[in-house]
Amino acid sequence: MLFNPIAVIVAALSTFVVGFIWYNPKVFGTIWMQESGITEEKAKQGNMIKIFGLTLLFSIMIAFMLPTFVIHQIGALQASGGNVTDEAYLAFMQVHGERFLSFKHGALHGFILGLFFVLPITAVNSLFEQKSWKYILITSGYWIVSLTIMGAIICGWH
Template structure:
């Protein structure tokens, strides 16, 4: 069972598509900018190559780890010490095969991973940084959508 590099790449790139829509001024972009005190002028001063380049690296890192969160067969392989020829793993795969390898199942696991990992992390930071509820909701909502989509892509793409 090898990792599908193309699925990971597409999952990472999906974060840009979601971000383009999510942070559009007609969706949450204007509210988000107001909440963090960002202006158009200040935004234009940022190093876009650095920002988008590192954003892709971070999205890729997240997508790279998603299989362990959304694909049950990865857990079975891990229990077999990563040995695809392990008799117990082969028996598991013979009985279960690619059961639960679907876009919907991956989306479900991606959603719960974001809800129980990302949201508490963002919320804790927002509490200490005294950020508004709006900011926390917009930022958390983005990551919920991204990780749900990433989970769907990673798990469903065979």
Template sequence: MLFNPIACIVAALSTFIVGFIWYNPKVFGTIWMQESGMTEEKAKQGNMLKIFGLTLVYSIIVSFMLSPMVIHQLSALGMVGGPDKVAEALPSYTAFMNDYGTVFRTFQHGALHGFMVGLLFVLPITAINGLFEQKSWKYILVTGGYWVVSLTIMGGIICAWK
């Protein structure tokens, strides 16, 4: 199976584990709170069901969009028009998939591409937003670093889970 929605859901859930560790006060939580202006009192006022529920939804969306970036075979599938068009594809598609259908489908390869997406796409976006919001570089690096680590793990899970 080229695309695995269960892998995407598990990858999305991994962001909670990373966040639990990353934003722990003994890791980067205290720095993040100081640099973002968050306080314990303000955090307790938040609607946790809404925050965690939407975080899960958005993380699932991110994982679905990450899939074609870490699974190269999805590009070949896209070239023939998607799953509905496989039966109509030229024999070269079937030959290609027979030869290369599982090539680079490892945790390490997915993690590499997830890391690249985090470092070269998400971190710059986080930095741009942080600059306009006049946030510190500590804030930008803590927030961007979380996404680099999360996307690395997400990419590994998505790519390796066949």
């Protein structure tokens, strides 16, 4: 099966694990708070159900789309119009089969997506918001690591 809904959910949940570590005060949490202008008092005023609920929803949305980017077989299937009996799709599968379905391959594509898609978007927004490069690198770094792990889970979990 090319689309694994359990892997998608686990990949989405992995963003919480990465965030728990990444934004820990002993890692980047203190620096991120200084660079973003968030104080502990202000953070405590946030609606945690809303914040974590929407974070989970958005992480699921990202994980739901990741198979398209990290699994080549899905791209071949899409190119065939979703027709599993299409000659081009069958030829691709005959040549490649499950060749690119691995944790390592998914991690590579997740990393590339983070580096060449998320970093530029985060940097553009942050530059206009007049955020520091520390902020840009911490925020983008979180997503690069998260997408690397998410890609590995989604592509490697059969």
